[in-house]
Amino acid sequence: MLKRFIFSSVTDSMDSDINLASLQLTCPICDQSSKRLFRKDSFWIRGCDRCGHHFTEQQPTAKNVSKIYDGQYFQGDGAGYIDYLAEADLLQRLGQYYADKLQYYLVPGTVLDVGAAAGFILKGMIESGWRGEGLEPNPRIAEFCQQQLGQKTTVGTLEELQTKERFDLVMMVQVIQHFYNLKLALHAASVATKPGGYWLIETWDRSSPLARIRGRNWHAYTPPSRSHWFAPPDLEQLIAQFGFQEIARGNPNKWMDGPYRKSVLRYQFMDKAWGKPLAQGLNLIPDRLATPYLGGDIFWALYQKAV
């Protein structure tokens, strides 16, 4: 909820600032030519002619990103905060889920959680035996993570990370699609990973049946807050450029709370004639009811760095 809230709340402020964005015409993964696929809101989505990667023509800059993270979350009447705490349990459960998955491949060690938000996923990992710290661009949220949860949290983006620490695992759950400089960010992540260490990445799957059926109306196409849409092969190709190889992949067992589920469903079907009755029906779902997310359009993958 927290990351979602931040990214959904900034679209307007970024629109007016789009002249600050840099233009990306070649593929940011393989540097080959690309073409415009469709326009979403006022942004062109391009597709690589070679690897198929989708990306926005106007890429955000560091200045845009600082606006994104400009901490509106803990301001106001606190309604968002209450929503977020309601989802804390789900995020913690996700951390435990990933810790369970990882135990087949590595023993718990040190983890850097990139885009840690308030640290609940990290908390789930720590409860499963990991020692961790967070990296979070929003200073207010980082402070919450540090004070309330007692987890060391560095304020900043991955692109600007400078640390002497070398981690067993760098975790990037739902963040890679937001990086303003993909290769700079992953270079920093690579430097912060021990030889033989791992990356766990979770992101949207552009090649999933749901994404293909929905086409340009797929709910994950939300520029400019997201600027990259991967499929497992093009992500693997990108990661290989940093000396990592994929060793496992799957679809996460995610849970959603009532409000988020409703907003996703409304967005998915608002162009249908029966969208309105559906929306009315959705109001009957209790907000506190957590239900499994069955979209199948999210994947995780584990990559290992060469020794």
Ligand SMILES: [Zn+2]
């Ligand atoms: Zn490409």
